[in-house]
Structures are given as structure tokens and as C-alpha cells.
Amino acid sequence: xxxxxxxxxxxxxxxxxxxxxxxxxxxxxxxxxxxxxxxxxxxxxxxxxxxxxxxxxxxxxxxxxxxxxxxxxxxxxxxxxxxxxxxxxxxxxxxxxxxxxxxxxxxxxxxxxxxxxxxxxxxxxxxxxxxxxxxxxxxxxxxxxxxxxxxxxxxxxxxxxxxxxxxxxxxxxxxxxxxxxxxxxxxxxxxxxxxxxxxxxxxxxxxxxxxxxxxxxxxxxxxxxxxxxxxxxxxxxxxxxxxxxxxxxxxxxxxxxxxxxxxxxxxxxxxxxxxxxxxxxxxxxxxxxxxxxxxxxxxxxxxxxxxxxxxxxxxxxxxxxxxxxxxxxxxxxxxxxxxxxxxxxxxxxxxxxxxxxxxxxxxxxxxxxxxxxxxxxxxxxxxxxxxxxxxxxxxxxxxxxxxxxxxxxxxxxxxxxxxxxxxxxxxxxxxxxxxxxxxxxxxxxxxxxxxxxxxxxxxxxxxxxxxxxxxxxxxxxxxxxxxxxxxxxxxxxxxxxxxxxxxxxxxxxxxxxxxxxxxxxxxxxxxxxxxxxxxxxxxxxxxxxxxxxxxxxxxxxxxxxxxxxxxxxxxxxxxxxxxxxxxxxxxxxxxxxxxxxxxxxxxxxxxxxxxxxxxxxxxxxxxxxxxxxxxxxxxxxxxxxxxxxxxxxxxxxxxxxxxxxxxxxxxxxxxxxxxxxxxxxxxxxxxxxxxxxxxxxxxxxxxxxxxxxxxxxxxxxxxxxxxxxxxxxxx
Numbered sequence: 098x099x100x101x102x103x104x105x106x107x108x109x110x111x112x113x114x115x116x117x118x119x120x121x122x123x124x125x126x127x128x129x130x131x132x133x134x135x136x137x138x139x140x141x142x143x144x145x146x147x148x149x150x151x152x153x154x155x156x157x158x159x160x161x162x163x164x165x166x167x168x169x170x171x172x173x174x175x176x177x178x179x180x181x182x183x184x185x186x187x188x189x190x191x192x193x194x195x196x197x198x199x200x201x202x203x204x205x206x207x208x209x210x211x212x213x214x215x216x217x218x219x220x221x222x223x224x225x226x227x228x229x230x231x232x233x234x235x236x237x238x239x240x241x242x243x244x245x246x247x248x249x250x251x252x253x254x255x256x257x258x259x260x261x262x263x264x265x266x267x268x269x270x271x272x273x274x275x276x277x278x279x280x281x282x283x284x285x286x287x288x289x290x291x292x293x294x295x296x297x298x299x300x301x302x303x304x305x306x307x308x309x310x311x312x313x314x315x316x317x318x319x320x321x322x323x324x325x326x327x328x329x330x331x332x333x334x335x336x337x338x339x340x341x342x343x344x345x346x347x348x349x350x351x352x353x354x355x356x357x358x359x360x361x362x363x364x365x366x367x368x369x370x371x372x373x374x375x376x377x378x379x380x381x382x383x384x385x386x387x388x389x390x391x392x393x394x395x396x397x398x399x400x401x402x403x404x405x406x407x408x409x410x411x412x413x414x415x416x417x418x419x420x421x422x423x424x425x426x427x428x429x430x431x432x433x434x435x436x437x438x439x440x441x442x443x444x445x446x447x448x449x450x451x452x453x454x455x456x457x458x459x460x461x462x463x464x465x466x467x468x469x470x471x472x473x474x475x476x477x478x479x480x481x482x483x484x485x486x487x488x489x490x491x492x493x494x495x496x497x498x499x500x501x502x503x504x505x506x507x508x509x510x511x512x513x514x515x516x517x518x519x520x521x522x523x524x525x526x527x528x529x530x531x532x533x534x535x536x537x538x539x540x541x542x543x544x545x546x547x548x549x550x551x552x553x554x555x556x557x558x559x560x561x562x563x564x565x566x567x568x569x570x571x572x573x574x575x576x577x578x579x580x581x582x583x584x585x586x587x588x589x590x591x592x593x594x595x596x597x598x599x600x601x602x603x604x605x606x607x608x609x610x611x612x613x614x615x616x617x618x619x620x621x622x623x624x625x626x627x628x629x630x631x632x633x634x635x636x637x638x639x640x641x642x643x644x645x646x647x648x649x650x651x652x653x654x655x656x657x658x659x660x661x662x663x664x665x666x667x668x669x670x671x672x673x674x675x676x677x678x679x680x681x682x683x684x685x686x687x688x689x690x691x692x693x694x695x696x697x698x699x700x701x702x703x704x705x706x707x708x709x710x711x712x713x714x715x716x717x718x719x720x721x722x723x724x725x726x727x728x729x730x731x732x733x734x735x736x737x738x739x740x741x742x743x744x745x746x747x748x749x750x751x752x753x754x755x756x757x758x759x760x761x762x763x764x765x766x767x768x769x770x771x772x773x774x775x776x777x778x779x780x781x782x783x784x785x786x787x788x789x790x791x792x793x794x795x796x797x798x799x800x801x802x803x804x805x806x807x808x809x810x811x812x813x814x815x816x817x818x819x820x821x822x823x824x825x826x827x828x
Contacts, residue, residue, distance in 0.1 A: 100135055100170065104128075111371040112136045115143055118365035119338040120358070124402045125387070125696035126378030126656065129340050130159070133312055134166040136338065137177055140310055147176035149307065151330065153185055154314035157631060159654060160184070163314075178308070182323055183283070183630050186290040190281075193293055193300055202622050204280040204495045205629035209479065211235055211282045213500055218270040224263060237261075238268050242284035243320045243352035245291060248272055278531070279497040283629075287322045294329045305333035316341035316361075320352035328364075337365060343398055344391050347650060347690045349682070359398065376402045376696075378656050380409020383702050386728045387695040393727050394685045395815055402696070411734040412702045413742070414725070420454075420664075420710040424461035426738055427661050427705065431644060432465055434659075442468055446645040446657035448694050450670040454663065455646050462644065472647040478628055482588055482598045483605055487628065489578050490571070492533070493563050494621050499525075499532040506536075506555055509587040513555070517548040533559065571624045572609040579606075649694045660698035665706045666719040679818035684804075691724045703736075723797070723804075775803055775819050782827035788812050790827060 101109055108128060111121050112135045123129035133152060141147055154160050160181050167174035178185065187205070194201050206214065215231040215238075241251045248269035255261035275281065281289060294301040311331040313319070316339035319327070331337035339361060346355035362368050376384055384402040391397070417423035427447060434440040447458055447469075455471060462469050477483060485508045491501040503522075507513045524542045525535035535542070536556035539549040558581070566574050579585060579602065588598040612624050645657065649670075664670055671687035695702060706721045725733075734742045777783055781793045791809035796819075803819040 100138065104131070104135065105375055107371055107373050107375070108132050108135075111373070112139050114338075114369050114371070115140065115145075116336055118335060118361075118368035120361045120365075120368050120370045121338065121340040122370070122372045122398055122400055123340050123342055124372075124374050124376060124400060125342065125345060125693070126376040127373035127402075128375075128377055129314070129373065130163060130166070132373065133314060133338075133340060134163055134170065136312065137167050137174075137179075138170045141171055141173065145310060147173050149309040150312075151178045151180075151185070151308040151310070152312045152314070153180060153182055153327075155181060155318060156654065157181055157184070159314060181630065182326070183286045184626075186286045186326070187626055187630065189290055189304065190286065190293070193297075196297060196300065197289060197293060198276070199281075200279050200495075200497075202279070202495050204278070204491050204498045204501065205286065205626065206275070206280050206282045206500065207478070207629065208235070208283075209484065210280075210500050213503075214274055215267065215271055217500075218267050218274060222263075222267065222270060224267070228260070229263065229267065234264055234267055237264055238271065239284050240352065241268065242288045243322050245288060245322050245325060274499075277497070278499050279495055280500070284322075287326055291322055291326050291329065294326070301329060302333070304330060309334040310336045310338075312338045312340070314340050317343050317346040317355055317358045318348050318353045319357050320354060322352075324354070324357045335365065344394070344400075344689055345653065345693050347653065347686060347693055349686050355396075359396075372398075372400050374400050374402055376404040377406075378699055379404065379696060380406055380700060382409040382411060382732050383695060383698050386412055386702070386732045387692050389728045389732070390688055390695065390724050391692040393816070394688050395681075396685060410701060411742075412704060412728070412732055413736045414733050415703065415705045415736050415738075416721070417705060417707040418709070419707050420457045421461070422738075423663055423705050423707050423710075424458045427458065427663065427703070428461045428465040428467055429738065430661075430703070431467055440658065442642050442644050444658040445661070446647070446652065446655070446659070446697065447661045447663060448647060448649050448652050448697065449663050450649060450672060450690075452648055454669075458646060458663065468643040469646055470641060470643045472645065472651050477601070477604070478631065480598070480601050483601050486575065486578065486584065486602060486605060487625075489562070490574070490621060490625060492559060493566050493574070494625055496533045496559075496563070497531045502532050502536070502559075506552070509582050509584060511551045511555060513548060513551055517545060517552065520544050521552060566621055570609070570613050570619065571621055572606060572613055574621070575606050575609055649690050652697050653693050656697055656699055658699045659701045659703070660694070661703045661705060662694050663705045664710075665704045665722045665725060666710075667722060668717070668719050670722050671724070681816065681818060684818075688724065691722075775805075777824070777826045783807065783824040784827055785809070785822075785824045788815065791815075 101112065104112060108131070111119065111132050121129065121132065123132070137150055137152060140150060152163060154163065160179050164174070164179040167177060167179065180188070190197070190199070190203075191201050194203065212231045212235055215234050216226065219226055219229050219231065219234070241247075246254070248265060251268055252262065252265035255265055275285070294304065308330050311327065313327055318341070327337065327339075339358065341358045343355050343358050346353060346358070349355070362370065379387075381404050384404055388401050415423070415426050417426060431440075431442070431445050434444075435442060449455060449458070459469070459471065478487065485505060488501040488504040488508075491498050492505065495501070503518065506518060520542050521535050521539065522532060524538070525532050528535070533556065536552050539545060539552040539556065542549065545552070562574070562578065565577060569577070585599055585602060588602065589595045609624065612627065613619055616623060616627075645655075649662075662670075668676060670691070671684060675683040675687045704722075704725060706719075706725075709716050709718045711717070736742055775796065777793055779793050779796055782790060783793060784790050785807070788809040789811050791807040793805065794808050794814070795806040797804040797806075805817050805819050805822055806814060807817070807824075808814050
């Protein structure tokens with residue numbers, strides 16, 4: 098147990114808690130992975146069989162790191178299930194697929210596959226694709242699955258709404274087609290696992306007996322389906338340990354519910370709560386600024402990051418004239434620091450609110466000859482040529498996968514057109530068979546004529562590949578497909594883009610060879626499963642000497658010596674939706690995203706904003722972000738184009754305005770909101786039904802609305818958007 102000496106008192110308290118529910122509030126950079134790892138080892142030292150331990154996290158990167166640490170500390174570590182949510186559920190579903198009526202070789206559809214199938218369903222139902230766009234329908238279906246709502250359940254909830262009732266029918270059709278093709282989409286992986294456990298008490302008992310100690314990382318990011326899954330697995334022994342930070346809950350837009358962690362003590366009575374507030378990553382100045390911002394959120398567990406690290410330099414604020422100037426500033430600072438030997442390119446990260454902001458930054462980095470790696474754009478496995486070759490593998494592994502066959506029937510070109518494909522599809526539907534089976538009967542398809550021959554030949558070739566795959570490695574199978582179809586010849590057109598496409602195929606082949614060397618299960622099905630569950634950020638490697646570009650959402654879980662947060666402006670960050678919607682919930686999530694961004698920085702943090710920038714082909718003039726005004730001005734310093742500090746107060750005086758907060762840096766005034774709903778002013782007393790009497794402390798212009806701060810006699814200080822505020826002025 099010598100490792101306990103490496104832990105601070107609160108970390109040690111969390112590790113030593115063995116039985117019963119445990120909630121660990123783990124602030125940014127507080128060593129939560131170490132705590133989870135050491136807790137697994139401690140359980141094993143207390144005589145707990147590793148067979149009974151399950152540790153779940155969200156990314157392959159985090160799971161791999163945890164698994165490697167456990168294996169380093171104990172020789173029996175490989176017997177512990179350390180996995181992502183989706184990988185753990187896929188493993189369960191493979192084992193129990195017969196109960197659900199699926200074959201073990203089911204396909205996992207990514208976003209593009211799902212969109213294509215939804216388009217097919219809309220077409221089959223004779224609905225207008227413009228009125229039922231696939232992406233909107235997919236988002237709606239995903240939201241229902243995350244809430245564990247079935248097609249009949251959704252249909253019942255939207256009865257009377259013509260458009261949504263049709264979407265409910267598309268949902269039902271989509272699920273039917275998935276089942277026919279022995280396929281699951283990404284949301285189904287958890288949805289079907291919950292369904293399996295809820296509807297089969299013997300299977301639920303089997304996994305509850307198996308996993309007597311369950312640990313869940315990033316619990317604040319769980320949605321309802323994940324919450325229910327954890328509850329089902331841990332419900333028997335009640336030895337559930339969850340780790341997370343409500344201040345880093347930033348995925349509400351995709352169903353994550355911060356209440357899951359905030360209500361943990363109500364869900365699991367008698368739970369022990371441990372707070373990890375000592376940060377090992379950042380300077381105290383950065384942490385103080387992060388605490389300044391997040392402290393403005395009302396709905397959070399009380400905590401505050403601190404560190405024994407040095408105080409560090411002030412946060413540097415740069416006001417650019419436009420987005421080009423902003424990017425040039427960032428490039429100049431990076432170039433100069435590297436030139437002087439103060440840093441390497443991989444010390445820097447450029448973070449932004451939306452992917453669209455990356456283009457201008459990239460242009461300048463290219464001009465400055467600065468190497469960079471962008472995350473969150475097109476994933477490697479979403480490149481057309483990679484998806485085409487992967488579709489061959491999917492079709493071989495799962496002959497019922499119509500979407501895979503439809504993608505490759507004419508790739509490379511075989512002279513098979515859309516009209517011929519439609520005839521085969523119609524024949525398949527008429528006879529209740531798969532598209533692959535229909536191709537083998539191409540001679541029977543009405544109207545095909547001479548086109549029956551290339552279709553039948555393709556069907557024969559796929560059968561040949563299936564036979565070859567049974568006794569070959571994945572890499573050898575890929576090589577055969579490339580060779581037989583002259584796949585690379587169809588990509589190489591003498592252009593740099595063509596060279597890149599060829600390079601991507603070579604990278605896929607290299608990945609297959611690595612899989613062959615490192616995986617215990619080297620089957621084609623396992624390879625496809627691993628690829629399906631890869632996230633773009635899993636490819637982040639700190640050793641690559643390049644500047645990292647990514648959205649703030651993608652940056653969660655990472656850290657860098659120097660961080661630039663660009664576009665730190667109203668309507669960009671916080672987003673226009675959070676401002677114009679007037680939702681306190683959305684604004685608090687934006688503030689949490691800001692907190693995440695700040696705490697990615699180890700040594701230096703830059704915040705940049707522009708006086709004007711092009712947005713949607715128009716010049717936008719936005720004030721600096723309100724979050725800048727929430728940071729104590731003593732922690733900030735303005736810098737010039739070379740990154741050197743200058744007099745902060747004088748540099749922002751012409752752009753500053755304060756209301757009942759004379760020492761803070763605040764954005765310049767925005768145009769007064771239309772339909773002004775306010776009939777009170779700072780200093781007035783008001784009454785609110787829920788909270789009683791309070792005093793108005795601050796009224797801040799928020800663009801489309803006002804943000805109002807009120808100090809209540811009963812509950813203290815709270816913030817509201819004026820349009821949602823129902824108060825009566827006290828006379």
C-alpha cells in the first residue's frame with residue numbers, strides 16, 4: 098500500500114472507501130484518474146476479485162490510460178473491465194445478442210450510415226425530404242433513444258402534431274430496417290443494453306453478480322440512458338463510485354444531465370461525498386480566474402480549486418481589430434516563443450467555440466509555416482475513401498447490411514447506375530430478402546437486362562471475399578480488396594488531394610496491421626467494433642510537435658502549457674443561442690464551458706477578442722465576452738500585437754462600462770433590448786413569489802435581453818434573464 102503515500106488526504110479518503118455509494122467531486126486537474134486507478138488496486142488488495150470490478154469512462158483515451166496504470170500496479174489488472182460506456186455495452190450485447198434477436202456480427206452504424214438509412218425510410222414513406230431533413234430526424238430519434246423512449250412511446254407523446262407524428266413513423270420504420278439489416282446505431286448500443294437488463298431479470302442478475310463494484314468517470318456527462326444503465330448494474334450491491342465535476346458539465350445539448358451528479362446523494366442514501374479541490378495542473382492565477390467565472394453559476398455544488406503551484410503570470414487579453422489580426426497575433430506569439438527556445442509547438446493549443454472559427458486560424462498558421470493538428474473536423478474514418486473500404490469489410494462481416502452494400506456496389510465504378518440499384522431494392526422488398534440476396538438473383542429482377550451481369554458478378558465477388566476473410570487477417574483482406582478492385586487507381590489522379598486519399602488508405606492498412614499485432618481478438622468483427630467506437634480526440638498524441646486546434650468541447654480532458662481562447666466575444670462565446678434564448682440553464686452551461694477552457698492551461702492563458710469579424714458574410718461588431726467581466730481585473734493584463742503587457746486599465750477604458758461593480762472589466766454597452774420588460778432599477782426592492790423580497794444589485798445588458806442580479810433575504814444572490822423574470826416592485 099505504499100502508493101497511498103502519493104495521495105493527498107482527500108484522495109486517500111476516496112481510495113480507502115470500499116463499500117457503499119461514493120461520490121467524488123473531482124475538480125479540473127485534481128488527479129481523478131490516479132484516484133480511480135488506486136481505488137481499483139486497493140479493492141483488489143482488500144480481497145475483491147478483479148472479475149467483480151467494472152470501471153467505465155467516456156473516451157477510449159481515458160480508458161486506455163486507466164487500464165495501463167492498473168496493469169502497471171498489479172499483475173491481475175487485465176481481469177478488470179475498464180471500458181467506455183459504448184464498448185462495455187457492445188461487449189454485453191455481443192454475448193447476449195440471441196436474447197435480443199440479433200446475430201453476433203451486427204453492424205454498428207455511424208452518423209453517415211444512419212443518415213443514409215433515414216433518407217431511405219423517408220423515400221419509402223413518400224415523404225418530402227425537404228420537410229423531413231435526415232439530420233433533423235436523426236437528432237430527434239437520438240434524443241428519444243437517450244431518454245429511452247421507443248417509437249410507440251414517442252408517437253403517443255406527439256399525437257396531434259402532424260409533422261412529429263410522421264417523424265414517429267419514420268422512427269418506427271428506421272428501427273424496423275435496422276433490425277432487418279442486423280444493425281444498431283450508436284444510441285442503440287446503450288438503449289438496447291438497458292432494454293436487455295430491464296426485460297430479462299436473469300441476465301440482469303448475472304451482470305449485477307459479475308459487477309459488484311462499479312466505478313463511473315465523468316458522471317456529470319451521463320444522459321438518462323447511461324444513468325439508468327449504471328443504476329441497473331450497481332443496484333444489487335450498491336457499491337457504486339461516481340467521479341465527476343458538475344462545473345465541467347458541458348454536454349447538455351446532447352442529452353447530458355448535470356442533475357445526475359447533483360442528485361446522487363438523493364438517489365443513493367448514505368453516500369459518502371469527497372471533494373478533490375487541489376489542482377496539480379495550473380497556476381493559482383488561472384485557477385482564481387476560473388473560480389471567479391464559475392462562481393457566478395447558481396446551480397452547482399460549492400467548491401473552489403486551489404494549488405501549491407506558483408501564482409503564475411496574469412491572464413493575457415488581446416483586443417484585435419478583426420479576426421485576421423486575431424489569428425496573426427496568435428501565430429506571432431507562438432512563432433516567437435518557439436524561435437527563442439521557450440516552447441515547442443505542441444505546448445500550444447488554440448481553442449474556439451465553434452468549428453467554423455478554425456478556418457481563419459488555419460490560413461494564418463499555414464502562411465506562418467506553423468505545424469498544426471486540427472481535431473473535431475472530419476474524422477479519419479469519415480473520409481469518403483476510408484468509408485468506402487470500410488463498407489466492404491462491413492458487408493463481408495454482416496451480409497444483411499444493406500447500407501454497406503449500397504455504398505460499394507459501384508465503388509470503384511462497375512457501370513451499375515441508380516436506376517438498376519432501385520430495381521434490385523424493389524425486388525428485395527417485394528420478396529422480403531436482403532439487398533445482398535437480391536443481387537444473387539439479379540437475373541430474376543424485372544427490367545435489369547444486361548445490367549444483371551455486373552450486379553451478379555459483384556454479388557459473387559462479395560461471396561468470394563467472405564470465404565477469403567474466414568481464413569485471413571484483416572490486413573490481408575484489405576490488401577486483396579485493394580488489389581482486386583484496383584482501388585488505389587480510382588483515387589490517384591495526380592493531384593495533392595488524390596495523394597492524400599491514397600495516404601489515408603495506407604493509414605487504414607497500417608491500422609489493421611497494428612490491430613493484428615496488439616489485439617487478443619483479431620477477428621474482422623472486433624476490428625469493425627474498435628473502429629466504430631473510436632472518437633476523434635482518441636487520436637490526440639501529446640508527442641506530435643504541432644499546435645493543437647480544437648473546439649472547447651473537444652479539449653475537455655486535455656491540458657497544454659499555453660492556451661489561446663479565441664473569439665472571446667458576446668454572441669460567439671457565450672453563443673448567440675444562449676443569449677437570445679434567455680435560458681439561465683444554457684447560460685450556465687456556457688459558463689461551465691468557459692471554466693473548462695481556462696483550466697486546460699498549465700502556465701499561460703490568452704483570451705482574444707476582435708472589434709469586428711465576418712460572420713455569415715456580414716461584419717459583426719460584438720462586445721468582449723461577459724465572462725471577461727466576471728474575472729477580477731487584478732488577474733488580467735492587456736497585451737500588444739507582440740504579446741507584451743501594456744497598461745490594461747487605459748487600454749480598455751474606452752470600451753468599459755460597469756454597473757454596480759466599479760472594479761471589474763466589463764464589455765461596452767450593447768444596443769438596448771427591444772420590448773424592454775424592466776420597470777425597476779438598481780437599488781429597488783422587488784418581490785418574487787418563489788424567493789420573497791430582494792434587492793436589485795445589477796442590471797446587465799445582454800443583447801436580446803437584460804441579465805438581472807437580485808439579493809434575496811432568504812436564499813441570497815440569484816441571476817435571471819429579464820424576459821423570464823416575474824417580480825413585483827416593492828413600494
